[in-house]
Amino acid sequence: MMLLAVAAIFVVLVLFSMPIVFSLGVAGVAGLWIGGYPLQMLPSSLVGGSQSWVLLAIPAFVFAGGLMERCGMSHALVDFARALVGWVRGGLGMSVIVVAYFFSDICGSKMAEVSALGSTLMPPLTKAGYKREDSASLIAAGTAMGMLVPPAIFMIVIAQVTNTSAVALFLGGFIPAATIMLCLMVLVYFRARRYDWPVDTRPSVSFLAASARRAAVPMVIPIVILGGFFLGIFTATEAGAVVAAYAFFAARFYYRNVSYREIFRLAYDSAILTAAVVFLLAVASVFQYLMGVSGVPRLLADVLGPLKSAPWLFLMATALITMLFGMVLEGLPAAVVLIPVVFPIAEKMGINPIHFNIVQTAAVGIGLFLPPMGVGLLMALKFANLSVGQHWRAYMPYVGALLAGLMLIILFPQITLLLPRSAGLIP
Template identity: 85%
Template sequence: MLLLLVAAIFVVLIVFSMPIVFALGVSAVAGLWIGGYDMQVLSSSLVSGSQSWVLLAIPAFVFAGGLMERCGMSHALVDFARALVGWVKGGLGMSVIVVAYFFSDICGSKMAEVSALGSTLMPPLTKAGYKREDSASLIAAGTAMGMLVPPAIFMIVIAQVTNTSAVALFLAGFVPAAVIMLCLMALVWYRARKYDWPVDTRPDLTLLTTTARRAAIPLVIPIVILGGFIGGVFTATEAGAVVAAYAFVAARFYYRNVSFREMGKLAYESAILTASVVFLLAVASVFQYLMGVSGVPKLLAEVLSPLHSMPWLFLLCTAAITMMFGMVLEGLPAAVVLIPVVFPIAEKMNINPYHFNIVQTAAVGIGLFLPPMGVGLLMALKFANLTVGQHWRTYMPYIAALLFGLLLIILFPDIALFLPRAAGAIN
């Protein structure tokens, strides 16, 4: 009864356009007060929920991603992707998926990625004769896939709330993202032949070499991250500092198109976003306390007990719930409210924690781009000047490809666990 009342307060606050993070905070405090619990729980939960070294990686990665997008690295990646796969039928559509994989690795923020890909790729897609519905679908589906490519902020947060290694989780994301990328590229290949999409470029070794040289600046970053993690050179927090320093040097001494004033603004925006994430983690810990004393974990364990012999079905059900949370509440609130409740159940079922986290990360990425309310999808549709009603029929095959890739990750845990095991990050 208490949780229903707290949920009602939260919904009312959201209806009145209060930001989600503050709506969570107000409803959590109201739950403690209505339930008659000691208000000291509030202060202790706020402190315990926000103290983690790994959270220091968030401002560094956000700053680096914003700086790289501002100095034009996304354009270099787009040109390289078009030279790499543009010579096949529907190559421009495939290049959207490829560059989404590359760019996710340097951006870290889904909204920044949608903005960069939409502004960079929508005009050439339109010029090449792609329908606006397909252009928006390619950008949305590619960005949804990119949630699995480090350094996603969501991965840092989910590592914090499940007390797992962010480094191992970063390593676990590369191969699953590639699997979903291949599923999407297969769909593009099929649709290119069905709708006679054009070839984008001719095979040209000189063009490939030239674009690869320009793209080498941003492509150094995933190599550094992957090599540093596998070699045990730095932690996730230190990786954030390394990437931010690299972005600063590249922007000042190679691109030379970002002023110190603009860098200061990007740093300020990074600090604001980090503060909202940390505050979200803090107030979510109060929710976790309320759910614990209300017996929600025990109730869920009983409800899900028939699935103990079928871990894959448990992962499928929790992924479906997470997608719905991701569509309605965005990614981070879904992580800090839902996942801490179901994670202990997964542990009791002997599901590998990193496999579980990768499945939930993929599910949140898909949820952000699900119609009719996914905030990432709505942003992609703005670039195409489309409504959800005009777009959804064309988008369904792309959602099917994303879900098929997610199903493969669920059914074959080694897709996620191969790389961190090979690196010695997990047993």
């Protein structure tokens, strides 16, 4: 009864346009009061839920991503992707998927990525004859896939709430993201032949060399992240500092198109976003307490108990729930409210924590771009000037490709565990 009242308060506050993080906070405090629990535990829960060194990586990665996007690195990556795959039929569509993989590595924020890809790629897609529905679908599906490519903020948060290694989670995301990318590119290949999409560019060694030279600056980031983690040179927090410093020097001394005023503004915006994430983690600890004392974990364990003999079915069920949470609540609230409840159940079933977290990360990424309420999808549709009703039929094949990639990740855990195991981070 108490949880129903809390849920009702949360829904009412959201309907009145209160930000989700504050809606969760007010609903959580109301739950403590309705349930008769001591409010004295509130300050310690708020502090305890937000104390972790790994959270220091968030402002660094957000700042670096914003600075790199402002420099125009996305344009260099687009040209490089077009040089790689633009010579095949539908190559421009494939290049959207490829650049989404690369750009996720330097951006960190899904909304910033949608904005950058939408503004950069929508005009050439339209000029090449792609329908607006397919253009928006390519950008949405590519960005959803990019959720698995570090340094996504969601990965840092999920590592915190499940007490797992952020470095292992970062390494575990590279190959699953590439798996979903291949599924999307296969879909684009067949749709290009069905709808006679054009060849984007002719094979050219000179174009490939020139675009690779321009893309060398942003491409340093994934190499540094992957190599540094794999060799054990730095932690996730230290990687954030390294990437932020690199972004600063690249912006000031290579591109020379960002003023100090803009840099300070980006730093301020990064601090605001980090404060919102930390506050969300703090108020989520109250929700976790309420669900614990209400027996929700035990109830879920009983409901999901029949799936113990088939871990892949458990992962499918939890991924579906996470997708729905991601569509309704956005990514981070879904992580801090739902995943801490089901994570202990997965551990008891013998599911590797890194594999479980990667599956949930992929599910949240898909949920953010699911119709009709996914906030990432709605943002992508703004660039195409489309409504959900006009778009959803054309988008369904792309959702199918995303789900096919998710199923491969679920059924073959070694896709996720290969790099972390090779780096000696997991047995």
